[in-house]
Each structure stands twice: as C-alpha cells, then as structure tokens.
Amino acid sequence: MIKEPQIPLFDLVACLSDAVDLVSPALVDHHKQVAYIASCIGEELGYPLDKQKDLILAGALHDIGALSLTERIDTFNFDFESGKQHAVLGGGLLSLFEPLSFLTPVINFHHTFWNHGEGTQCAGQPVPVESHIVHLADRIAVLIDVNKEVLGQVKGIIEKTQERSGEMFDPNLVDAFVSLAQKEYFWLDTKSASIYRHLRRKARSKTIVMDLNQLGDLAMLFAKVIDFRSSFTATHSSGVSAGAEHLAKLCGFSERECRMMKIAGSLHDLGKLAVSREILEKPGKLTPEEFNIIRSHTYHTYRILETVEDFETINTWGAFHHERLNGKGYPFHHLGKDLSLGSRIMCVADVFTAVTEDRPYRKGMNDAETKKVLQSMAKSGTLDANVVSLLELHFEEINSIRSKAQADSREIYKQLVTAL
Ligand SMILES: [Fe+2]
Numbered sequence: 175m176i177k178e179p180q181i182p183l184f185d186l187v188a189c190l191s192d193a194v195d196l197v198s199p200a201l202v203d204h205h206k207q208v209a210y211i212a213s214c215i216g217e218e219l220g221y222p223l224d225k226q227k228d229l230i231l232a233g234a235l236h237d238i239g240a241l242s243l244t245e246r247i248d249t250f251n252f253d254f255e256s257g258k259q260h261a262v263l264g265g266g267l268l269s270l271f272e273p274l275s276f277l278t279p280v281i282n283f284h285h286t287f288w289n290h291g292e293g294t295q296c297a298g299q300p301v302p303v304e305s306h307i308v309h310l311a312d313r314i315a316v317l318i319d320v321n322k323e324v325l326g327q328v329k330g331i332i333e334k335t336q337e338r339s340g341e342m343f344d345p346n347l348v349d350a351f352v353s354l355a356q357k358e359y360f361w362l363d364t365k366s367a368s369i370y371r372h373l374r375r376k377a378r379s380k381t382i383v384m385d386l387n388q389l390g391d392l393a394m395l396f397a398k399v400i401d402f403r404s405s406f407t408a409t410h411s412s413g414v415s416a417g418a419e420h421l422a423k424l425c426g427f428s429e430r431e432c433r434m435m436k437i438a439g440s441l442h443d444l445g446k447l448a449v450s451r452e453i454l455e456k457p458g459k460l461t462p463e464e465f466n467i468i469r470s471h472t473y474h475t476y477r478i479l480e481t482v483e484d485f486e487t488i489n490t491w492g493a494f495h496h497e498r499l500n501g502k503g504y505p506f507h508h509l510g511k512d513l514s515l516g517s518r519i520m521c522v523a524d525v526f527t528a529v530t531e532d533r534p535y536r537k538g539m540n541d542a543e544t545k546k547v548l549q550s551m552a553k554s555g556t557l558d559a560n561v562v563s564l565l566e567l568h569f570e571e572i573n574s575i576r577s578k579a580q581a582d583s584r585e586i587y588k589q590l591v592t593a594l
C-alpha cells in the first residue's frame with residue numbers, strides 16, 4: 175500500500191521558494207537569504223521562536239506575486255519603491271491557503287517605506303511590523319554582492335541602511351540590524367551553502383505537519399503561483415490535476431491515491447517557475463535556447479520535489495509527465511517499464527489539457543481533434559493506450575470535470591488580477 179506522506183509545511187514552502195529563484199542566476203537563493211536575515215533581525219529584537227518562524231515563512235515567500243523576470247530584477251535596485259503590484263498579488267495568493275493566510279498583510283506591504291512613522295499605515299490599513307522587517311531584510315539581501323567576499327562589505331551595507339533610517343526603514347529595526355551586523359557568523363551564513371539547513375532546523379521545530387487534505391490545498395496554491403504567470407496557462411495545472419484525479423479513480427486507485435494524484439497534478443509543472451514569463455508568453459517562434467529552458471522544467475520539478483522526504487510517489491507521478499513509453503520523452507528517457515500507471519495517467523492528463531487550451535501560437539482544439547491527437551499518440555506508443563481508451567470512453571465526463579476546474583481557477587485568476 176502506498177504510504178500517506180506527512181510533510182512539514184516548511185519543506186514545501188522551501189520548494190516553492192527555490193523554484194521561483196531558479197528563473198535567473200541573479201536571483202538564486204534570494205528568498206532563502208531574506209528568510210534568514212528577517213528571522214535573525216527578529217531574534218535580535220528578542221522575538222519568540224514562533225514569530226521568528228513566521229518571519230522565515232514571510233521571507234521565503236515574499237516575492238511569489240512577481241510574475242515576470244523583469245519585475246523580479248527591478249526589485250534588485252536598492253531604491254525600488256513601486257512594488258505594490260507584486261506585493262498585493264503575493265498577499266492575495268497566500269490568502270488562498272488558510273495556514274499561510276496570516277501572512278497576507280505582511281506580504282502586501284513588504285515594500286512600504288517607514289516614512290518617519292507614517293508607514294505604520296498604508297491606504298487606511300495597518301502595516302505589520304513584520305512587513306518592515308521583511309522590507310529591511312530584502313534590501314540588505316540586494317546589497318550583498320554574492321561574487322565578492324562578504325565581510326568586507328559589512329561597513330558599506332551598514333552605512334547604506336543607516337543613511338535611509340527613518341525615511342525608508344524603521345530606526346528600531348535598523349538599530350537591531352546594526353547590532354546583528356557586528357557578528358561575523360550572520361554574514362557568513364547568508365552566503366553559506368548550508369543556509370537551507372539552518373532555516374529548516376529553525377522553522378521545522380514549530381511548523382505544522384500537513385495531512386493529505388492540507389497538502390492538497392497547499393498544492394493548489396502552488397498551482398496558481400505556477401499558472402498565473404501566463405494568461406495562456408492560467409488554469410493549466412488545475413485542469414491537469416482534476417483530469418488526472420478522475421482518470422485515477424476510473425483506473426481503480428484508492429481514495430487516498432486519487433488525492434495524491436490530484437496533488438501530483440497541481441505540482442507537475444513546478445519547474446515551470448524556472449521559465450520566465452517573457453518566454454512563456456512569447457508570441458513568435460522560440461529560439462533554441464528558449465526551447466531548452468522550457469524543456470528543462472520537468473527536470474526541475476523532479477529535482478526540487480526530490481528534496482522532500484516521503485514525496486517519491488507524488489513526485490514520480492507528477493514530474494514524469496513528458497516521459498514517453500517509447501523512451502523518447504524527457505528528461506530521463508524512461509521506458510514504459512519504468513513508468514508507473516500513475517505517471518502514465520499524468521502524461522495523458524497533461525496532453526489532454528494542453529491541447530484543449532489556447533496558446534500564444536495556436537487555438538485550443540475541439541473534442542474531435544483532441545481525441546484524434548490522443549489516439550495517434552497511443553498508436554505510436556508514446557501514451558498508454560489503456561488510459562487513452564478509458565479517457566475516450568468517459569470523454570464527456572472527464573472533459574466537463576477538467577473544464578469546470580479550469581473555469582473555477584480562471585475565476586480566482588480574474589479576481590486577483592482585478593484586485594490589482
Ligand atoms: Fe518584493
């Protein structure tokens with residue numbers, strides 16, 4: 175029997191955090207650095223461990239609403255001020271998952287200037303002190319030149335934050351940072367390869383262990399972060415997830431396995447976060463380099479989820495969706511004998527959903543065309559013929575489940591985008 179995964183919340187948050195920083199070498203580890211710096215400032219202020227843990231989660235997720243690479247790169251300008259849009263979208267996304275929704279106000283205001291005390295409020299709403307901590311931590315992180323030795327940079331970074339104390343930053347927080355900045359370990363940790371281990375140890379002692387229901391809800395949040403980066407794929411993971419879950423049911427999977435399949439569907443394109451919106455939405459022909467970047471997404475899904483204990487089954491069901499029975503898929507070139515039924519179901523659900531969607535370069539296919547594509551792929555030995563037959567047999571039913579899931583997700587997308 176397949177074991178039910180029990181995953182600490184932090185472990186999956188770290189996956190999302192890693193995935194969104196893969197989009198450019200300039201961003202690698204940024205979320206982790208901000209999480210670490212924010213939690214150390216909290217510790218310096220004497221915050222209890224629970225609050226430090228919240229700062230880790232806030233730092234690890236602060237820019238998930240920045241959909242394009244340009245938006246992410248813009249925030250690396252120290253004086254960056256106009257960050258409302260990505261902050262509000264990030265806050266809105268977190269409100270979709272109850273255990274993280276308390277972070278919504280923190281993320282909404284993480285670029286709010288202190289403005290000599292007026293920054294305790296913004297647009298008539300209170301700004302949590304954690305927003306100012308994340309803001310300061312974020313600005314410190316962008317000042318660190320990762321290509322240079324770090325201790326030699328401390329003096330300059332302290333001067334820069336003190337210069338903007340009162341106007342950009344809360345002076346109390348700057349004072350706490352300046353005292354923290356005297357300790358070499360803090361700086362060495364920010365650039366250390368083991369920063370993840372530090373964070374995990376600190377965050378895990380208190381983070382909740384999620385059951386399959388909570389895991390499903392969190393995976394749905396991930397699906398939205400992945401999908402909303404492009405209006406063309408804004409509902410893709412929701413469709414794949416619903417289609418795969420139903421196909422699994424028809425194949426005789428247990429209720430628990432069906433729920434795991436739904437999670438795998440929500441996460442199957444996690445590695446797409448490493449592909450910039452600029453490439454995803456490119457209307458013309460992709461360059462060979464851009465095409466290679468897109469193709470690498472399943473590799474990233476697999477390698478990122480591989481770091482989560484107890485996640486092997488969900489990972490292989492999700493991440494192998496571009497493998498083909500004849501070994502001509504990617505990135506592992508597994509043969510049919512290496513692909514479990516769960517992975518085969520995902521391959522079918524992915525193609526089925528993808529061909530029905532509009533893309534920048536083509537319109538979505540109608541039912542007859544969709545069936546034709548699936549049949550020919552089953553015939554040529556790329557997709558599992560039994561799963562395809564099952565889909566054909568229950569076409570209307572599965573198609574309506576898929577399209578309802580996508581319509582629901584489209585509604586949330588519209589609401590979040592209109593709120594901006
Ligand atoms: Fe930001």
Ligand SMILES: [Fe+2]
Pocket residue numbers: 204208236237249312
């Ligand atoms: Fe940031």
Ligand SMILES: [Fe+2]
Pocket residue numbers: 442443471472495496524
């Ligand atoms: Fe994919």
